[in-house]
Amino acid sequence: MTQRGSGLSERALARVFVAPSLLLMALVALFPVLYAVGLSLFEYSRRRRESFAGLSNYTEALGDDRFWSALWFTLVFTVTSVAAEFVIGLGFALLMNQAFRGRGLTRAAILIPWVIPTVIAAQMWFFMFNVTPGFINSVFGLGDFSWLGQPGWATFAIVFADVWKTAPFVALLLLAGLQTIPSELTESALVDGAGRWQRLWYVTLPLLRPAILVALLFRTVDALRVYDLVAVMTGGAFDTESLSVLVQQYVVRTPDPGYGSALSTLTFILILGIGLVFVRLLGRDLAIGRGETR
Amino acid sequence: MTRRRTWLKAALLLVILAWCLFPFLWLVMTSLKLGDRALNSPDLFQGPFGLDNYRNVFEQDFQLNLRNSLAIAAMTTIICVVVGSLAAYALARLPLKRRLLLLTGVLAVSLFPPVALVPPLYEVWRSIGLLNKWEGLYLPYTAFELPLTIFILTTFYAAIPKELEEAARVDGATPFQAFYKVVFPLAAPGVFAAAIIVFVAAWNEFLLASTFAPRNPEIAQTVPVAIAAFTGQVEFQRPIGTITAACVVVVIPMVVVALAFQRRIVAGLTAGSVKG
Structure with a gap:
């Protein structure tokens, strides 16, 4: 360009600007994942390395019922909570998109469940579901029904707490998508005689597709990581142990770096795999679209 | 859009507000209950109330x-x-x-x-x-x-x-x-x-x-x-x-x-x- 005095060229500057981010992510995110693969190939007793173990930690993990039950819970939790959050979030977003009075207030309120720590939401719903003081039981007249003390209902309570916290967030993302849809489109469908549900199904939802897919990607990947709610509400009892809770057990409570790393590597492959399948489906809408926004 | 429809929609927004805010009412009321009241009574508005719990937090x-x-x-x-x-x-x-x-x-x-x-x-x-x-x-x-x-x-x-x-x-x-x-x-x-x-x-x-x-x-x-x-x-x-x-x-x-x-x-x- 015109200036050729002091200062880096644009090309050099670009490299200098990107370097710190790449370095940080490589050192603190990528390296540990690779290091885990290394750790997982050894046999430990407590924290002392005993011998090279090959893939025996993996075969042990894959033969362990606890792993499969954690995987099952994680998948059930993800599918049910993401589905419920999507339906409720879409309902909220459609309502907020149409209402005129009170929209600002609702929009503000909807941020509150998102902003508070998950641990707080977990404690709140723990006590509301718990037999003492039994708030939910007293509202619905259920006596001493033990939500958190039996398989099935414990899962329900955890899913419920997650839906409460995250459905508003999904609503926020979908509302932003709804507001990019020109109202002429739904209005012309109205003129053409389309009913309420027809307008939703044939006009709004197809146009909302990119926003829906991105919201589902974010929520699915996030739900697969579930840890806080389980750790606080049940500690993994009553068939509610998630993959993250299971892995964490082998770090502090019953330390075994080898076996723990094998489990964490399996979890990593699984969650990243599901995420990448999603990204693949999104393809054009996401990664490439980002490349073109320049 | 008729006036009644507008108000109906505003009322539906109240559902969203309650969803987002109600648990916090429970939280605040429970935190103000004294002694073991919070554990024994699910009634939100049953006292006695006080700030003991807050003192405890900072202790x-x-x-x-x-x-x-x-x-x-x-x-x-x-x-x-x-x-x-x-x-x-x-x-x-x-x-x-x-x-x-x-x-x-x-x-x-x-x-x-x-x-x-x-x-x-x-x-x-x-x-x-x-x-x-x-x-x-x-x-x-x-x-x-x-x-x-x-x-x-x-x-x-x-x-x-x-x-x-x-x-x-x-x-x-x-x-x-x-x-x-x-x-x-x-x-x-x-x-x-x-x-x-x-x-x-x-x-x-x-x-x-x-x-x-x-x-x-x-x-x-x-x-x-x-x-x-x-x-x-x-x-x-x-x-x-x-x-x-x-x-x-x-x-x-x-x-x-x-x-x-x-x-x-x-x-x-x-x-x-x-x-x-």
Whole structure:
């Protein structure tokens, strides 16, 4: 360009600007994942390395019922909570998109469940579901029904707490998508005689597709990581142990770096795999679209 | 639209309001109940009420937890915003080889499950002495929040007219000067939005915090870990009063921040995802 005095060229500057981010992510995110693969190939007793173990930690993990039950819970939790959050979030977003009075207030309120720590939401719903003081039981007249003390209902309570916290967030993302849809489109469908549900199904939802897919990607990947709610509400009892809770057990409570790393590597492959399948489906809408926004 | 329809919709909005706010009414009322009242009576409005639980929270050094969380979240935010805005600017504006590969890599890191880092980082931190240290937490937080920061800021930088930098360059600014004197100030709203979102994420993190710094508020135990770990007089019984009071102490400032910066946060959240 015109200036050729002091200062880096644009090309050099670009490299200098990107370097710190790449370095940080490589050192603190990528390296540990690779290091885990290394750790997982050894046999430990407590924290002392005993011998090279090959893939025996993996075969042990894959033969362990606890792993499969954690995987099952994680998948059930993800599918049910993401589905419920999507339906409720879409309902909220459609309502907020149409209402005129009170929209600002609702929009503000909807941020509150998102902003508070998950641990707080977990404690709140723990006590509301718990037999003492039994708030939910007293509202619905259920006596001493033990939500958190039996398989099935414990899962329900955890899913419920997650839906409460995250459905508003999904609503926020979908509302932003709804507001990019020109109202002429739904209005012309109205003129053409389309009913309420027809307008939703044939006009709004197809146009909302990119926003829906991105919201589902974010929520699915996030739900697969579930840890806080389980750790606080049940500690993994009553068939509610998630993959993250299971892995964490082998770090502090019953330390075994080898076996723990094998489990964490399996979890990593699984969650990243599901995420990448999603990204693949999104393809054009996401990664490439980002490349073109320049 | 008729007047009645308008009011019906406003009434339906009340459902959303109740969904978002009602649990907090329960939280505040429960935290104000004295003695074992909170544990024995589900009736929200049955007293006696008082501030004993709040006194209890601070007797258990909760102010130190607040300090730790504040420091850790602030460090995460500063590093993320500085490092992330450089990368985002390069991705949005500068000539960069393999841009698509870089973006894909950043996206992949955003898909990493944090738990994959827990066993290996624990071993590394143990050997270099970063367990129970602020650094042991804000370094991984930074790595995890960088992708989102980069996505949000790339969107904001891309929206700034390119002519402004070109004008600066014609006037003799170097590429770096064009960035930090012209573009960075213009992107301030975006930077602020990213900062709040990163801060909230770091403040709320629980998995790494409870593994790498599970105890000792005087060193590095954070707020969520303390709230999960409060112990009562009776073993195996969660002290409902202390916990709910601590929750209120944390929730109030966060709600104020969420309300005050509502527009910024929403803009940032949607820039990081929907707009893609």
